[in-house]
Amino acid sequence: MNHFIAKSARVRSTPFTQRIEDYGVQSYTVYNHMLLPASFHGVVDDCNHLKKNVQLWDVSVERQVQIKGPDADFLAQLMTCRDLSHAKDHVCYYAPIVDEQGKILNDPLVMKIQPDTWWISIADTDVLLYAKGIAIGKNLDVEITEPNVNPLAVQGPKSFELMKRIFGEEILNLKFFHFKRFDFQGHPFLIARSGWSKQGGFEIYVDNDEIGLLLYDQLMKEGKDLEVRPGCPNLIERIESGLLSYGNDMDMNDTPLECGLDNFVSLNPDIEYLGKDILQKQKNEGVSRSLVGLLLDIKEISVTQHLPIMKEDRFIGTLRSACFSPNFNQCLGIAMIDKSHQILDQDLSLEINGKKISAKMTNLPFQK
Amino acid sequence: MNHFIAKSARVRSTPFTQRIEDYGVQSYTVYNHMLLPASFHGVVDDCNHLKKNVQLWDVSVERQVQIKGPDADFLAQLMTCRDLSHAKDHVCYYAPIVDEQGKILNDPLVMKIQPDTWWISIADTDVLLYAKGIAIGKNLDVEITEPNVNPLAVQGPKSFELMKRIFGEEILNLKFFHFKRFDFQGHPFLIARSGWSKQGGFEIYVDNDEIGLLLYDQLMKEGKDLEVRPGCPNLIERIESGLLSYGNDMDMNDTPLECGLDNFVSLNPDIEYLGKDILQKQKNEGVSRSLVGLLLDIKEISVTQHLPIMKEDRFIGTLRSACFSPNFNQCLGIAMIDKSHQILDQDLSLEINGKKISAKMTNLPFQK
Numbered sequence: 036m037n038h039f040i041a042k043s044a045r046v047r048s049t050p051f052t053q054r055i056e057d058y059g060v061q062s063y064t065v066y067n068h069m070l071l072p073a074s075f076h077g078v079v080d081d082c083n084h085l086k087k088n089v090q091l092w093d094v095s096v097e098r099q100v101q102i103k104g105p106d107a108d109f110l111a112q113l114m115t116c117r118d119l120s121h122a123k124d125h126v127c128y129y130a131p132i133v134d135e136q137g138k139i140l141n142d143p144l145v146m147k148i149q150p151d152t153w154w155i156s157i158a159d160t161d162v163l164l165y166a167k168g169i170a171i172g173k174n175l176d177v178e179i180t181e182p183n184v185n186p187l188a189v190q191g192p193k194s195f196e197l198m199k200r201i202f203g204e205e206i207l208n209l210k211f212f213h214f215k216r217f218d219f220q221g222h223p224f225l226i227a228r229s230g231w232s233k234q235g236g237f238e239i240y241v242d243n244d245e246i247g248l249l250l251y252d253q254l255m256k257e258g259k260d261l262e263v264r265p266g267c268p269n270l271i272e273r274i275e276s277g278l279l280s281y282g283n284d285m286d287m288n289d290t291p292l293e294c295g296l297d298n299f300v301s302l303n304p305d306i307e308y309l310g311k312d313i314l315q316k317q318k319n320e321g322v323s324r325s326l327v328g329l330l331l332d333i334k335e336i337s338v339t340q341h342l343p344i345m346k347e348d349r350f351i352g353t354l355r356s357a358c359f360s361p362n363f364n365q366c367l368g369i370a371m372i373d374k375s376h377q378i379l380d381q382d383l384s385l386e387i388n389g390k391k392i393s394a395k396m397t398n399l400p401f402q403k
Numbered sequence: 404m405n406h407f408i409a410k411s412a413r414v415r416s417t418p419f420t421q422r423i424e425d426y427g428v429q430s431y432t433v434y435n436h437m438l439l440p441a442s443f444h445g446v447v448d449d450c451n452h453l454k455k456n457v458q459l460w461d462v463s464v465e466r467q468v469q470i471k472g473p474d475a476d477f478l479a480q481l482m483t484c485r486d487l488s489h490a491k492d493h494v495c496y497y498a499p500i501v502d503e504q505g506k507i508l509n510d511p512l513v514m515k516i517q518p519d520t521w522w523i524s525i526a527d528t529d530v531l532l533y534a535k536g537i538a539i540g541k542n543l544d545v546e547i548t549e550p551n552v553n554p555l556a557v558q559g560p561k562s563f564e565l566m567k568r569i570f571g572e573e574i575l576n577l578k579f580f581h582f583k584r585f586d587f588q589g590h591p592f593l594i595a596r597s598g599w600s601k602q603g604g605f606e607i608y609v610d611n612d613e614i615g616l617l618l619y620d621q622l623m624k625e626g627k628d629l630e631v632r633p634g635c636p637n638l639i640e641r642i643e644s645g646l647l648s649y650g651n652d653m654d655m656n657d658t659p660l661e662c663g664l665d666n667f668v669s670l671n672p673d674i675e676y677l678g679k680d681i682l683q684k685q686k687n688e689g690v691s692r693s694l695v696g697l698l699l700d701i702k703e704i705s706v707t708q709h710l711p712i713m714k715e716d717r718f719i720g721t722l723r724s725a726c727f728s729p730n731f732n733q734c735l736g737i738a739m740i741d742k743s744h745q746i747l748d749q750d751l752s753l754e755i756n757g758k759k760i761s762a763k764m765t766n767l768p769f770q771k
Contacts, residue, residue, distance in 0.1 A: 036424055037407050038407065038408055038424075038428060038429065038430055038431050039405050039406065039407060039408065039429060039430035039431075040406055040407065040408040040430060040431060040432065041430045041431065041432045041441030041442065042432075042705070042707045043432065043638075043648075043650075043651055043706070043707060043724065044650070044651045044706055044707060044708050044709055044723055044724060045432075045434075045527060045648065045649075045650030045651045046432060046433065046650075046707075047708060048707050048708045052707075056404055056406075060406060061406065061407060062406055062407035062408060062409045063406050063407075063408060063409065064408065064409045064410075064411065064413075064414060064433070065414065065432070065433035066413075068527065068528075068650060073409030074409065134535055134539070135535075135539050140532060159413060159436065160436075160529050160532060161528050161529035161532055161533075162532070164508060164528060164529055164530070164532045164533035164536065165529075165532035165533065165535065165536045166536065167502055167503075167533065167536060168532065168533045168534065168535060168536020168537040168538075168539070168540060169536040169537075169539055169540045170536075170540070171502070171503050171536070171537055171540060171677060172536060172537045172538070172539060172540015172541040172542075173540040173541075174540075270411075280411075280413065281413075282411075282412070282413030282414075282436060283411055283412045283413045309539060337410070338411070338412055339410045339411060339412060339414075339416050339420075340412050340415060340416045341412055355412055356411065356412060
């Protein structure tokens with residue numbers, strides 16, 4: 036069912052909102068108290084375009100929590116199970132934020148942008164309040180702020196050509212998950228080779244609204260023959276690619292290990308972070324449930340809450356997000372399933388939200 | 404411009420979402436990562452109905468942050484500038500949450516529901532993460548959770564008659580901002596005489612989805628001759644009544660004193676809370692800016708971000724929310740204005756977002 040979104044200052048506009056409305060954005064979601072576009076030409080058309088061309092995404096909602104000061108390194112490490120002890124000042128780190136129970140509170144990219152300054156590029160929870168609370172409680176010497184930084188993602192296979200036209204050949208040398216400053220109109224923008232799709236691209240951390248708008252217009256102009264369009268994180272593309280969404284696929288009831296994020300859970304004895312003992316124990320004993328992919332023999336699905344999954348009248352887990360994939364010609368889902376009921380790559384009959392569906396479980400990301 | 408809202412599990416549905424969609428909700432906003440209805444028959448019609456009749460509001464978005472344990476009293480007090488030292492277990496307290504700088508992070512109602520347990524009924528920020536951070540940092544003996552509680556507000560002048568029909572005469576003895584448990588179908592629901600309108604009413608803290616839905620249907624059935632309708636917090640009614648909205652009228656850049664919340668800032672030497680020294684100093688020296696009402700000689704306005712206000716080419720503050728009020732036959736606004744430029748109840752010419760407007764400043768709440 037379609038409903039309108041009611042706007043207010045509480046649901047913040049971005050420096051690019053006027054642009055994307057002029058270009059015909061269809062729908063929004065809200066993320067970090069801010070408008071995030073959700074479709075322009077429909078999710079299927081947007082997906083097809085993204086896979087072939089280049090899109091500009093207004094992802095201002097990726098707010099930066101800036102932690103600055105003598106205790107910044109200590110606080111940044113304390114909040115994440117990722118080992119940041121050797122973090123370099125030109126590399127992005129995917130760093131799940133955890134609590135004292137080892138549960139995930141957010142799954143940001145973090146960047147050490149200066150020797151005493153971190154940017155935590157957050158998913159949809161107020162990490163700033165968590166950081167502030169810990170800093171107050173432990174009396175840390177840090178300053179925690181949300182700077183006026185509004186990321187603009189340039190995504191898709193033609194993003195490389197487009198970015199080269201604006202920033203020069205050198206940008207093509209930027210490695211995946213590396214960042215560096217590049218000039219536009221005399222302003223040095225921090226640019227990372229990153230973004231929430233698997234189609235390649237960059238994220239430009241726009242810290243100047245005015246020059247940011249000039250940059251937006253220049254990207255649209257220079258990209259005309261590359262068929263550049265405004266776009267946004269795409270439900271189909273991200274599920275096909277197995278990109279997890281905090282708040283959908285995982286939330287504060289889950290641990291990183293249950294979400295298959297083992298590579299980002301460090302058990303390095305030299306670092307200290309919250310919930311480490313619990314994650315160490317869970318790692319030793321193994322998880323009792325985890326995220327898997329579901330291939331569903333249906334042509335349509337909409338998930339607006341975690342849906343119960345039954346197998347032979349037993350509750351085995353929840354479906355957390357799903358979409359119809361034109362590429363797979365069936366629906367794909369991401370589900371948290373009890374380990375004892377995980378039977379991979381076999382024909383199964385599941386009951387999802389009360390409806391019988393022929394399905395297969397599979398590892399993530401999906402393979403075609 | 405009208406845009407659709409994209410739904411997902413991250414933007415949580417409530418136990419009542421299906422009901423309000425069946426009843427024809429038109430638009431939503433998002434609040435605490437959850438759907439909040441914003442209009443049913445248009446904001447003007449909803450407002451007129453609310454002032455005469457009774458409405459059921461799905462305000463599940465008012466999430467409860469539950470703090471339980473030996474250190475719960477200490478933590479609850481530490482986070483708010485309201486004096487909670489004599490809090491009674493049947494009274495609601497409006498208690499601004501503050502940080503170490505005395506800035507407002509949220510403006511909840513808090514209730515001591517058991518000797519060692521508080522409910523913080525939050526506005527739109529993740530207070531749970533703030534409380535968790537402080538508790539971790541100070542190593543406090545508390546358990547902090549978000550229980551499955553979904554408030555249902557019954558608002559409007561006929562709410563008293565409707566609630567009497569369901570819960571009996573005794574509910575009419577409940578005083579403003581008091582709460583008590585009342586039975587429905589054998590389940591004791593916590594009910595407060597409160598709600599985010601000035602039209603009178605109650606908030607039912609629904610902690611059982613199934614019985615909550617029976618209650619919803621029963622309220623709709625028993626209220627038929629009272630012209631009960633589903634409704635929601637109403638932009639016009641709340642501005643006319645001078646009810647402040649966190650995230651719109653105030654945010655983490657403001658102090659409670661700048662927002663006119665002096666009555667909720669305790670300087671009792673016997674209590675300890677964050678930012679107290681700073682608020683004490685600001686109280687002594689006086690604030691340099693504060694919220695005022697604006698009467699605007701225009702017939703239409705939409706505020707989707709804080710809009711700059713100029714007077715004789717000088718920046719004097721920002722307009723934070725506004726609406727056309729049929730009752731005042733002009734637009735009403737809530738603005739943060741420099742003290743030195745506050746000239747009350749005189750004809751002024753202001754420039755708001757670049758547009759010249761004849762206006763008056765006035766104290767809040769608005770008087771007709």
